[in-house]
Amino acid sequence: MGGESTTRTAPGTARTGPAAATGRAGQRLSGLAVALGMVLFLGGFVWAAVVYRPYTVPTDSMTPTIGTGDRVLAQRVDGTDVRRGDVVVFRDSTWADAPMVKRVVAVGGDTVSCCEHGKLQVDGKEIDEPYLPAGTSAQSAGFPTVTVPEGRLFLLGDERRTSLDSTAHLTDAAGGSVARSAVEARVDAVVWPMDGMLQRPTGFTELGPLSSPGPLRAITWTVIAGVVLILGGAAYGPLAKRAASRARTGSAGAR
Structure with missing residues (x-):
């Protein structure tokens, strides 16, 4: 037995790679949605102020x-x-x-x-x-x-x-x-x-x-779209993180 080597996969590493990648992608998408929403929201008000x-x-x-x-x-x-x-x-x-x-x-x-x-x-x-x-x-x-x-x-x-x-x-x-x-x-x-x-x-x-x-109608819809993206993006980030955490927990419990 002294010459044998046993390799174990530490919990939360290789087997949880796909879940972690999904969580990171969700965070990136959330950030992009919020950023785009801010551009549309502020851009709509600037457009209105100019016109x-x-x-x-x-x-x-x-x-x-x-x-x-x-x-x-x-x-x-x-x-x-x-x-x-x-x-x-x-x-x-x-x-x-x-x-x-x-x-x-x-x-x-x-x-x-x-x-x-x-x-x-x-x-x-x-x-x-x-x-x-x-x-x-x-x-x-x-x-x-x-x-x-x-x-x-x-x-x-x-x-x-x-x-x-x-x-x-x-x-x-x-x-x-x-x-x-x-x-x-x-x-x-x-x-x-x-x-x-x-x-x-x-x-x-x-x-x-x-x-x-x-x-004016186009400006209004631009502002509304910005608000939707900001709120949707802000909500999606935590949801994606929670889903990834559940996936890791489920993967660890299945071993």
Whole structure:
């Protein structure tokens, strides 16, 4: 017996190699998922900060679309990209020394008037405006036909009875219009309260194409995907480690 040599496999070494490898792979996958999730989560917020600006609307001139005190996200756009039906944030020193929020109802070259049959008319076409308060006409008091100068915009509030908009500046040199260059951003959504994306103003489609929504939905899904990956990755690591530990225990008990 003195010349014999007996070799034994120590518990937790060679026989547990596959389980250990599985645990290490799980940890790596967990780390990768968390890292990717952080990139998506933070990247979504950076993307939003570059594309959008937050505003608080202090008046009721845009109700029911936007209420007093509502927080909105407005996409940074060039004034040349603004189209009929857009709700825009602009600043004009002849109106007020502060950002204002109104709806574009006519652009340079258009003729706009109100209110035959109780509806706004642009280039002789009656505009359907479902965003107006229920049971109200397009304007509490009619106004004569205005031809909007090139490079300018004619703007109205959705609450026409109280809004100080282009109709309050008809005697100005530009007939109540505002320069496109005065536009700072285009409102995409009401985020507080969470009313969501603004509806497309389909009543203007006969006069030309509408603006496309901004990337807010894509940004939102990017942030959500980041959160899912972070939480999923953080949970998967400990689960994979526990599974590997059970596999090692089971392998040792089977000897």
